[in-house]
Amino acid sequence: MSRLPLIGIPADRRLYAKHYFHMVGEKYIEAVALGAKAVPVLVPALGPEIDLPSLLTACDGLLLTGSASNVEPRHYGGPASEPGTLHDPNRDATTLPLIPRAVAAGLPVLAICRGFQEMNVAYGGTLNPRLHEVPGNLDHRDDESQPLDAQYAPAHEVLLEPGGQLQKIAGKDRLHVNSLHSQGVEMLGPKLAVEARAPDGVIEAFRVADSATFALGLQWHPEWQFAKDPFSVALFAAFGNASRQRAIASR
Numbered sequence: 001m002s003r004l005p006l007i008g009i010p011a012d013r014r015l016y017a018k019h020y021f022h023m024v025g026e027k028y029i030e031a032v033a034l035g036a037k038a039v040p041v042l043v044p045a046l047g048p049e050i051d052l053p054s055l056l057t058a059c060d061g062l063l064l065t066g067s068a069s070n071v072e073p074r075h076y077g078g079p080a081s082e083p084g085t086l087h088d089p090n091r092d093a094t095t096l097p098l099i100p101r102a103v104a105a106g107l108p109v110l111a112i113c114r115g116f117q118e119m120n121v122a123y124g125g126t127l128n129p130r131l132h133e134v135p136g137n138l139d140h141r142d143d144e145s146q147p148l149d150a151q152y153a154p155a156h157e158v159l160l161e162p163g164g165q166l167q168k169i170a171g172k173d174r175l176h177v178n179s180l181h182s183q184g185v186e187m188l189g190p191k192l193a194v195e196a197r198a199p200d201g202v203i204e205a206f207r208v209a210d211s212a213t214f215a216l217g218l219q220w221h222p223e224w225q226f227a228k229d230p231f232s233v234a235l236f237a238a239f240g241n242a243s244r245q246r247a248i249a250s251r
Contacts, residue, residue: 005038005060005243010098012067013045013090028065028112031223035236036061038243047093052101060250061108061214061243064095064115066221070183071096071117076126085129096122106249108214108242110235113181116205116217123189123208131184131202138200142180152224155179158196158204165207165216166195169238170231177204177220184219192217214242 009032011022022044032040041059043050069088073081075096081087095115099122102109111119117127132139142151154176160167167173175196185203188194195216196205208215218235226232 003247005036005240005247006041006058007032007036007038007061007063007243008041008043008055008059009063009065010043010091010095011045012065012069012088014088025065027223027225028063031226031232031236032063032240035223035226035233036240036243037237038240043094045088045090045094047090050094052098055098056102056105056107057250059102059107060247061110061239062098062102063239064099064109064111064118064217065223066113066115066180067091069114070129071114071121071127073127073129076121078127078129081129092118099123103208103211103213103215106213106246108239108246109208109216110214110239111217112223113219113221116219117183117185119217120185120189120192120206123191125185125189125192126187127183128186129183131182136200137202138179138198140179140184140198140202141182142178151180152178152221156198158198158220160196160205161194164193164195165214166205166235169234171234175231177222178224179219180221181219213246214239 009024011024024042029040069086072087095118157174159174192206193209195207198204204219206217222232
């Protein structure tokens, strides 16, 4: 009997009741387990203490999650963050070196929200921390005073690039997606190619252009109640299939 693929999910490092915990949201774990039909493996945010070659050998795929924290702007030469901005330097130290090495090693990678922003930074791109202040831009933020179902409700369309991987997965040219971010791509990393844009032109998805396997970043949250959305079902199935192929090839 063939084993299920193992998909690594780097954790956040958070202080809770005077102790630090390494945490991953359940919605991401379920999307991997049920949507990708894989075994989710939580990767602690230990930065250089993790042996990356061993991790990449053990895993068949990599999921980078959203988070309440932002990538520290020093990693992309950006201005200092607004007071009160949550950062997670341990996660940065874990994911930023991990992402390009995972893609180079042939692991399928799916990056969501913060993960999407991490992936852009890991490939030399920059971020705009306040997209809503750019003239002509939509306000991509959610209203945190609302119930979760309202926060994660579809907010705007994204236009998929003709012939792109997302268009092939979706089987159509546009999607209606949720929007829960204040920052986003300012300059796209040189090795990345646009897969989707919001109506205001903000980049909502990209792929690693020269990757031989699945390597996609999405600014929205397809993991949220993924089983109710046909595109999200197809996305996680494609990610899982790519990870299974990796598992077979690495035997």
